[in-house]
């Protein structure tokens with residue numbers, strides 16, 4: 412198993428390119444289940460989670476090829492509707508196959524995802540949606556079992572905003588009879604991306620990107636060809652913070668300014684200089700990092716997936732910052748590790764009170780989840796001395812060669828075997 416070593420203190424400068432979005436490509440892969448034939452996607456990141464979804468689709472009978480960011484998913488011979496525990500337990504997003512399997516086969520057996528490092532994460536809204544569409548749902552031996560000869564379009568009011576819940580029900584209802592209306596739908600750009608691709612496949616979806624999505628059911632979908640996956644907004648934000656944190660000057664290329672508005676807003680308040688350039692964002696950090704308060708919210712609010720990274724920035728800011736997590740109550744595992752590097756963080760309910768310190772000092776640390784690992788890499792960039800981050804497999808689930816990309820813009824960062 413690898414660990415990452417970062418020797419802090421270097422200013423980051425230069426150009427860095429953002430990869431395709433993990434949380435966009437996973438539902439797109441699940442969408443292929445609804446088609447019969449060969450789907451192709453470009454700009455697909457080489458990530459552990461993408462490989463896990465590919466494994467799952469292979470178990471369902473798909474043929475998968477991946478080379479240089481091009482992914483092909485051939486669903487001609489799909490013949491299985493069981494998503495086994497062994498795979499679902501390693502990646503919760505596997506649950507995204509529940510809706511499309513039910514729509515395509517009229518039945519599915521998908522392992523229930525269990526506990527998670529960032530909170531409880533139930534899937535009751537996914538099940539509620541499927542049940543309103545007419546699926547019969549049973550929980551047996553740790554699996555959700557659905558049966559539904561033909562799903563029927565209905566009005567589905569979500570009790571809370573859920574990203575994969577909205578995606579799963581959208582995936583289920585595109586082949587339903589009649590019209591489905593999702594109320595309180597998630598507005599995340601990855602939901603919009605899924606609607607765009609489903610429409611390319613022949614679906615009739617309107618309103619994605621707002622909280623009301625209307626889906627007119629169609630009889631069949633056809634494969635999509637050459638869709639270019641949208642850039643990862645969380646990777647974009649992570650580079651933006653890396654620049655602000657190191658008084659750097661990064662030109663972040665192949666990203667969408669419009670998808671990172673909340674991060675831009677906070678970094679401007681912090682004192683960074685930000686400009687929108689053609690196809691990218693330039694972020695210049697200033698000598699003084701001002702503290703700001705942050706509350707995570709559904710899109711277009713400040714993303715929970717950036718909470719750990721901004722905490723690293725606040726840990727060396729001037730003054731006091733209150734960071735409130737409203738999406739996942741237990742998403743504070745990184746605070747203990749940041750404290751080991753000298754950060755002054757206290758947890759009060761679902762808030763972290765961060766008192767900026769003049770510097771962090773390198774230490775051996777352990778990643779607990781994907782975004783926590785990113786926050787520790789960032790902390791290592793700013794810290795005095797060497798930081799060691801163990802359990803790097805968390806990072807590799809969702810960042811494509813983050814260490815290599817940071818190295819090209821001046822970071823002293825490398826991998827070693829544990």
Ligand code: EPU
Nearest residue numbers: 434504532533534535536537572573574575576738739781
């Ligand atoms: N929730 C329920 N019931 C449900 C579904 C969700 O109570 O049926 C709760 C969750 O427990 C949470 C809140 O609703 O408190 C929002 O969860 P959501 O369903 O939106 O999260 P998700 O779809 O499971 C996706 C991303 C996460 C990201 C969240 C929030 C994917 C594959 N995952 O998860 O990404 O944090 O939305 O934006 O899209 C990551 O990339 O590191 C990551 C965790």
